[in-house]
Amino acid sequence: MSRPTVRADIALRKGYHSPQVDVDVRLNTNEAPTPPPPGFTEALHEALEQIEWHRYPDRPATALRTRLAERYHRTPAEVFVANGSNEVLQTIMLTFGGAGRTAATFEPTYALHSHISKTTGTTVVEGQRRDDFTLDIDEVKRVVETHAPDVLFLCSPNNPTGIVDPPDTVETVLELMAGTNGLLVVDEAYGQFADSSAVPLIGEDVPLVVSRTFSKTWSMAGARLGYLLAPEWLVAELEKVVLPYHLDAFKQAAGLAALDFGDAMDERVDRIIAERGRLIEQLGSLPVETWDSGANYFLFRANDMSGDDLWQALVDRSVLVRNCASWPRLDNCLRVTIGTPEENDALVAALREILVH
Numbered sequence: 520m521s522r523p524t525v526r527a528d529i530a531l532r533k534g535y536h537s538p539q540v541d542v543d544v545r546l547n548t549n550e551a552p553t554p555p556p557p558g559f560t561e562a563l564h565e566a567l568e569q570i571e572w573h574r575y576p577d578r579p580a581t582a583l584r585t586r587l588a589e590r591y592h593r594t595p596a597e598v599f600v601a602n603g604s605n606e607v608l609q610t611i612m613l614t615f616g617g618a619g620r621t622a623a624t625f626e627p628t629y630a631l632h633s634h635i636s637k638t639t640g641t642t643v644v645e646g647q648r649r650d651d652f653t654l655d656i657d658e659v660k661r662v663v664e665t666h667a668p669d670v671l672f673l674c675s676p677n678n679p680t681g682i683v684d685p686p687d688t689v690e691t692v693l694e695l696m697a698g699t700n701g702l703l704v705v706d707e708a709y710g711q712f713a714d715s716s717a718v719p720l721i722g723e724d725v726p727l728v729v730s731r732t733f734s735k736t737w738s739m740a741g742a743r744l745g746y747l748l749a750p751e752w753l754v755a756e757l758e759k760v761v762l763p764y765h766l767d768a769f770k771q772a773a774g775l776a777a778l779d780f781g782d783a784m785d786e787r788v789d790r791i792i793a794e795r796g797r798l799i800e801q802l803g804s805l806p807v808e809t810w811d812s813g814a815n816y817f818l819f820r821a822n823d824m825s826g827d828d829l830w831q832a833l834v835d836r837s838v839l840v841r842n843c844a845s846w847p848r849l850d851n852c853l854r855v856t857i858g859t860p861e862e863n864d865a866l867v868a869a870l871r872e873i874l875v876h
């Protein structure tokens with residue numbers, strides 16, 4: 520029996536994988552260390568009773584978009600919601616990318632930006648960050664002038680490096696892109712950790728969208744809910760592309776319930792920042808190099824052990840971090856998500872056991 524032929528560009532690719540290993544301490548996917556507050560689950564139980572399961576959900580997710588718009592002082596028509604910010608990004612690429620079009624990334628950055636672009640048939644041009652992983656505006660200029668990308672991705676705080684771009688970066692890049700008809704996508708999945716946001720720059724005549732997610736600081740990775748803020752005309756174009764009723768009724772209710780706990784969610788950010796400082800300091804007494812971060816994760820590598828070996832030795836002690844050791848420019852690096860104090864202590868204890876003889 521012959522197999523139908525997969526698209527040639529898909530057949531050549533390895534999917535995107537983040538191993539889900541059964542361990543006690545999971546610090547590998549930048550989730551929040553604790554579930555949403557108990558009141559959230561109670562509120563969701565009540566909302567569940569109201570769902571008309573035999574009906575399609577509210578297609579434009581009006582209530583959820585209205586609440587999100589209030590949070591950012593925007594209009595509901597400037598908000599687009601989808602199943603995780605990955606689906607938000609995919610919808611952007613289905614709308615603005617495609618065959619014959621180009622997307623630009625600045626590496627190392629979030630792998631899904633190029634992955635999703637390629638899946639939609641978009642050509643990806645990779646610019647490079649500086650050796651210290653900061654964004655090089657001259658490199659952005661070179662990429663814009665050489666390729667005039669249809670979509671240009673920025674990510675601040677950047678994953679996996681944790682670098683926060685200086686506040687004027689988005690305006691500078693918008694100026695560089697003026698006249699190219701390109702769209703600037705700023706991924707603020709960890710935006711709650713940064714002092715500034717690109718959201719206030721959004722306007723009907725500004726080619727800018729900002730994507731955000733409930734997955735990280737909102738303690739809602741299990742819900743798969745993300746959104747973007749963008750000009751109204753642009754959201755209307757995305758609505759043409761996304762599948763009808765893509766956001767189910769349960770998820771809309773979950774998002775609404777979560778928004779009632781905004782203050783509790785924001786408090787978590789402060790706690791995580793304090794833990795991040797404590798953990799980086801503790802690693803300072805071990806034979807490892809660490810990178811400062813403006814997010815809920817940071818990079819580190821051992822002075823005298825390969826990243827692969829260290830990753831495995833941690834798994835053997837039931838601690839899972841992200842193995843970036845073989846990613847371009849991240850030689851031997853591991854990325855750790857800030858966990859609860861107990862989880863972070865377990866990581867430090869495991870590292871001490873492995874690295875200090």
Ligand SMILES: *Cc1c(COP(=O)(O)O)cnc(C)c1O
Nearest residue numbers: 603604605629678708732734745
């Ligand atoms: C985790 C992450 C996302 C994806 O989040 P989902 O909303 O869970 O799809 C998007 N961008 C960056 C930079 C991330 O780290």
